[in-house]
Amino acid sequence: MAERTPFVEMQNIKKHFGAVQALRGVDLEVYRGEVLGLVGDNAAGKSTLMKVLSGAYLPDEGQILIDGKRVHIASPEDSRRQGIEMVYQDFALANNLDVAANVFLGREVVRWQVGPLRVMNKRVMEDHARNLIDRLKIDINSVRLKVENLSGGQRQAVAIGRAIAFDAKVVIMDEPTAALSVAAIGKVLDLIRELKAQDCAVILISHRLEDVYEVGDRVVVLRQGRKVADRPVSGDLHKFREEIVAYMVGAKDDFGLETVQSTIAERS
Amino acid sequence: MDIQDAVGNRSTMLRRLKTRSPDFLHARELPIAIVFLAICVFFWQEKPDVFLRPANLAIIMRFIATFGLLAIGELLVIITGGIDLSVGSMTALTGVLVATLILKGIGAVPPFDRLFDSTSPIPMLLSIIIVLAFGGLIGLWHGLFVTKLRIPPFIITLGTWLMARGAAAYITRGYPVVFPSDSSFLNLGQGTLVLGDGKNALQIPNMFIVLVAAALLVAFILNATTLGRHIYAVGGNIEAARVSGINVDRVRMFSYASSGVLGALVGILLASRLGQGTPTVGTAYELWAIAATVIGGTSLFGGEGTVLGVILGAAIMGVMQNGMVLLNVSSYLQEIVLGVVLVIAVTWDMWRRRRSV
Numbered sequence: 187m188a189e190r191t192p193f194v195e196m197q198n199i200k201k202h203f204g205a206v207q208a209l210r211g212v213d214l215e216v217y218r219g220e221v222l223g224l225v226g227d228n229a230a231g232k233s234t235l236m237k238v239l240s241g242a243y244l245p246d247e248g249q250i251l252i253d254g255k256r257v258h259i260a261s262p263e264d265s266r267r268q269g270i271e272m273v274y275q276d277f278a279l280a281n282n283l284d285v286a287a288n289v290f291l292g293r294e295v296v297r298w299q300v301g302p303l304r305v306m307n308k309r310v311m312e313d314h315a316r317n318l319i320d321r322l323k324i325d326i327n328s329v330r331l332k333v334e335n336l337s338g339g340q341r342q343a344v345a346i347g348r349a350i351a352f353d354a355k356v357v358i359m360d361e362p363t364a365a366l367s368v369a370a371i372g373k374v375l376d377l378i379r380e381l382k383a384q385d386c387a388v389i390l391i392s393h394r395l396e397d398v399y400e401v402g403d404r405v406v407v408l409r410q411g412r413k414v415a416d417r418p419v420s421g422d423l424h425k426f427r428e429e430i431v432a433y434m435v436g437a438k439d440d441f442g443l444e445t446v447q448s449t450i451a452e453r454s
Numbered sequence: 455m456d457i458q459d460a461v462g463n464r465s466t467m468l469r470r471l472k473t474r475s476p477d478f479l480h481a482r483e484l485p486i487a488i489v490f491l492a493i494c495v496f497f498w499q500e501k502p503d504v505f506l507r508p509a510n511l512a513i514i515m516r517f518i519a520t521f522g523l524l525a526i527g528e529l530l531v532i533i534t535g536g537i538d539l540s541v542g543s544m545t546a547l548t549g550v551l552v553a554t555l556i557l558k559g560i561g562a563v564p565p566f567d568r569l570f571d572s573t574s575p576i577p578m579l580l581s582i583i584i585v586l587a588f589g590g591l592i593g594l595w596h597g598l599f600v601t602k603l604r605i606p607p608f609i610i611t612l613g614t615w616l617m618a619r620g621a622a623a624y625i626t627r628g629y630p631v632v633f634p635s636d637s638s639f640l641n642l643g644q645g646t647l648v649l650g651d652g653k654n655a656l657q658i659p660n661m662f663i664v665l666v667a668a669a670l671l672v673a674f675i676l677n678a679t680t681l682g683r684h685i686y687a688v689g690g691n692i693e694a695a696r697v698s699g700i701n702v703d704r705v706r707m708f709s710y711a712s713s714g715v716l717g718a719l720v721g722i723l724l725a726s727r728l729g730q731g732t733p734t735v736g737t738a739y740e741l742w743a744i745a746a747t748v749i750g751g752t753s754l755f756g757g758e759g760t761v762l763g764v765i766l767g768a769a770i771m772g773v774m775q776n777g778m779v780l781l782n783v784s785s786y787l788q789e790i791v792l793g794v795v796l797v798i799a800v801t802w803d804m805w806r807r808r809r810s811v
Contacts, residue, residue: 263699278697280690282757283683291687292698294680304680 191254193218193387194239194270194356199248201234208234210411211248216356216387221378223398224391226408227434232391236358236407240272241265269355271364273345275367281334285326286315288333289348299314318347322380325373339370346377356387375401395427407433414439442448462509482751486766493770497777504780512646512657516727516763517772519661524743525764526672527713532747533676533689534709535756536600536607540614541717544592545736547618548585548721551729554641555581564625579638586718587663592618593714597707607710615740622733631731643727661723665765668716673761685709688777689756745792746771749799753807770795776780 192215201209209231216222226232237243239250241262250257252268259265265272290311297307316330324343327338333341342362349357359378363371371394378397378401381388392398398405399419407415407430415433417440419426432438500503524541531538555560558577561570576584594612599610635641646657676682684705687695695702721737725731750767752759771792778788 262697266699272697274697276693278691278694280687280694280757282690283686287683287687291683291694292700294683296680302681303675305678306680306683 190217190445192216192251195251195252195254196235196239197251199235199238199250200246201238201243208411209238212408212411212413214413216389216404217387218355218387219382220381220403221388221390221401223354223402223405224389224408225393225398225405225430225434227393230408230434231408232408233360233410236360236389236391239265239356240270240358266352269351269353271318271349271354271357273342273349273357273359275360275362275364278300279333279341279348281344282332284332284336285319285336285344286312286329289315289318289329289351291348293352314351315347318351322350322377322378323391337364338369339373342366342370342374343377346374346381346400350381350386354386356389357381358389358391360391361393362390363392371397382451395430396423398430399423399426405430407440409434409436413441416440468639478490483760483763483766486749486751486763486770488768490770490773493777495781497773501780505777508657510776510780512659514769514772514776515662516643516659517775518768519665520720520724521739521742521746521771522665522670522765522768523716523723524739526609526668526715526747526761527586528714528740528743528747529750529752529759529761529764530672530676530685530709531607532744532752533685533756533759534706535689535692535753536706536709537611537744538593538710538713538717539608539611539740540596540618541713541720542553542736542739542741543615543618543622544589544714544717545721545724545739546622546733547625548589548718549725549728549735550622550626550631550733551588552585552722552724552732553633554625555584556637557631557633582722585722586715589714589716589718589721590711593716593717596708596714597703597710599741600710601703601706619733622731626731626733628733630733633725633729635729637729642724643723643725644729651710653673661727664719664723668719669761669765672712681705681708686757689758691757700804703744703811720730742771745796748803749796751803753803756769767799 194214194216196212196214197229198211198213199209200207200211209286212231212235214224214235224232224236234243239259241259241264244260250259257264257268259268259270262272280291283291286308294304295307295310295314298305312329317365319326319329324340324347326340326343333344336344346357346359346362362374366374375397378388378390382401390398390402401420404418405415406413414436415438416428421429429438433440504510524545527541528538532579551563555576556574559570559574559576560566561573563577596607596610596614599605600607632676641660643659643661645660647660647663649656649658676685684695684700684702685708687698688702689699692702695705721736724735746767747759747764748754748767749770750759750765752764752767774792774795775788778791783791
């Protein structure tokens with residue numbers, strides 16, 4: 187894996203809000219076909235880091251490389267153009283619209299245009315949405331169902347489907363399983379595996395370490411705006427959880443000053 | 455066949471009917487249309503000789519046109535989760551304006567009388583365009599306050615509700631601006647398209663044709679265009695719309711501007727219909743328009759509502775009002791009845807909504 191170029195590489199990202207230093211120089215890379223768990227306590231900087239990647243925030247310092255090339259991401263549109271999609275915690279769906287309309291919201295297929303009026307091609311959008319739902323093995327009878335008639339799991343599936351409908355190369359998921367039943371969580375995790383199988387990179391922000399353990403390949407732990415761990419997911423769940431929690435609360439730190447000093451001492 | 459079988463059969467048949475039936479049978483407007491037809495049949499039965507008479511139908515159609523046009527504007531705003539309380543007063547102000555411009559010119563409109571010395575009338579068509587644009591500008595003004603300054607729509611349009619009424623009286627010093635009876639402007643609101651001949655020829659008021667045209671245009675925008683879909687999306691979940699890359703402020707500005715234009719259109723039509731621009735016209739029309747949208751199945755929480763429903767809502771009110779006049783129901787009682795209809799409509803809609811979730 188180390189031989190390949192990461193698909194996304196964030197280098198030395200810094201961001202402050204007033205006096206609060208939310209990110210103190212974070213490096214993060216994600217590879218194609220990889221599920222990266224991003225964990226940390228509240229206010230560790232996970233969401234801020236992902237909002238930098240999705241174009242919601244401009245970083246104070248640092249750079250982002252996509253496929254080894256430096257890119258400038260200043261808005262959600264820029265981010266989308268690079269194939270980066272975000273699935274928001276509260277699903278970000280319009281419940282009064284149907285599944286197809288939500289999948290294509292803001293990116294409707296236009297048949298023809300007169301001045302500012304852009305006439306949609308509903309048939310094409312419905313067909314595409316149907317294919318997408320089938321491809322992701324999402325259990326929804328009709329793409330004409332309004333989202334308000336769907337279960338929580340189905341809504342999350344639509345939100346994820348919507349993110350990847352347009353050739354996404356990286357999907358960022360912010361707590362995708364937080365509000366779901368156990369059965370629905372299983373479905374979402376299956377979806378993440380499906381994305382991985384399609385060579386998509388997934389960044390999974392989650393408080394549920396068992397989810398990260400189950401589908402993650404690698405886990406990055408943030409604490410107080412710094413990366414404190416970056417390691418493969420391995421071992422058994424109990425040990426994994428204990429270790430990650432140790433990083434989260436500050437008992438362990440792979441990138442701290444002491445750790446670095448002791449490594450240098452060991453080498454010399 | 456025993457009873458058990460019969461019941462079982464009926465429920466499977468119902469289910470089959472529900473899954474196989476064409477779209478229009480699921481449409482929210484269907485029950486409203488049935489209620490409308492029932493009301494029509496009732497008044498037709500009660501007053502068979504008068505109700506369907508062409509002159510009476512024309513009266514009903516003018517009523518539907520007036521409140522239907524206002525309600526379409528209201529619909530566009532309400533779907534996005536807003537409200538426009540200004541339209542009643544705006545019909546007065548725009549009616550007064552169009553009359554003043556056509557008869558006396560811009561020099562007769564107070565803040566401009568110091569800038570322009572001219573008292574020469576402005577051509578009719580130009581006056582109408584100016585007043586429609588004025589309505590759109592007032593709508594944009596509302597949209598600006600709602601989107602950029604985050605003022606609740608209720609408040610900013612309430613401000614215009616007061617200001618427009620005041621301005622209408624101020625411009626005319628309280629007097630109506632009366633058109634000469636031979637003015638061609640009067641054709642707009644008083645003229646009809648006659649279909650057929652003889653005593654029973656159908657008279658379709660021009661106002662009603664304007665309503666149909668506006669309804670078709672807005673229905674097309676709402677159903678077929680991205681703008682329409684974005685209007686619904688803004689009302690359904692404004693944050694979702696925003697992160698989907700929709701320019702939510704522009705969508706809401708469009709809604710308020712449309713309501714402003716439609717308010718001005720009604721003001722012009724009423725001025726033509728009455729033969730004068732009157733500062734007292736259109737009192738409480740905004741509430742009637744909102745009632746029509748609600749009876750037509752529009753949710754005041756936003757995200758729901760159709761042009762067809764809103765027209766049916768206006769039509770139910772129009773036919774009931776007209777029918778009660780024909781039956782000599784006291785006008786006080788008429789308002790009570792229409793109030794009851796509104797309450798029933800909203801309660802039924804809420805009940806239906808809760809059951810379907």
